[in-house]
Amino acid sequence: MSRVWPVYKGTSFNLWEPDTGVYYDSVDAATITEHLQHRRQSQSGTKSSAFAELPETVLRDSATLPCRQARIAFRDVTNPTNTRTIVAALIPPDRVVANQAPYLLRLAGSARDEAYVLGVLCSMPCDWQARRTLELHLNFHQLNLLAIPDPGEGHSVRDRIIELAGGLAARDERLEGWAAEVGVPVGAVAGPTSTGGGVEALCELDACVAYLYGLDEDDIAVVYDTFGRPGQWDDRRDEVLAIYRQLREAQQR
DSSP states (O other): OSSSEEEEOOGGBBOHHHHHHHSSSSEEHHHHHHHHHHHHHHHHTTTGGGGSOHHHHHHHHHGGGGGGGOEHHHOOOOTTTTSSSOOEEEOOOOOOOOOSSBBBBSSOOHHHHHHHHHHHHHSHHHHHHHTTOOOBBBOOOHHHHSSOOOOTTTOOOHHHHHHHHHHHHHSSSHHHHHHHHHTOTOOSSOOTSSHHHHHHHHHHHHHHHHHHHTTHHHHHHHHHHHHTTTTTTHHHHHHHHHHHHHHHHHHHO
């Protein structure tokens, strides 16, 4: 265990970027682990706590603390006029998060389910939905109001979203364990700031998510035409529509 861990704030990560190098603070690993373990065990006795659903064998083992695992975090501070409203990422293990960076606690399911949720949250169709109601903050109450389509395990489009999101999220060796659970190699997809593969992957991800939301071509056009400045997302809209048509035809065969 590293002796010092970074403390994340909202700007410590970005879409598909697990670590920007900008931190709120740092903390002694042993001290914070002891504190968080005691806090988790105390909160587990409260029915409203998410930790109440964890089995005793997990609660007793400090190695299972959320800070020791890769997990999805999102920015609390947001704005409907920002480039993106939902800013979520898979952050590496051995990170502590401040209030500005809430995280999702996985109580059931697998890393593949986690990758699917991350893929939907980071898509523009889901973000467009969030922009209808969000103002300055994204809290758990608002997050829980978002519709997340899920056709169930084994659906080919769901599986493709998992593959894309897993490849985009697992950027380096710090996320190697999570990537192995998902079934993707580390660095399988170029990052979105790169040219080529990353951009293509983002467009395909949007098309897959739009398909599972049940959107048609007109709906998809509305998402991009009303997302920001006029013409801002025209190129991405056209690429997503092209991929969507191919996807729809493949699913109809």
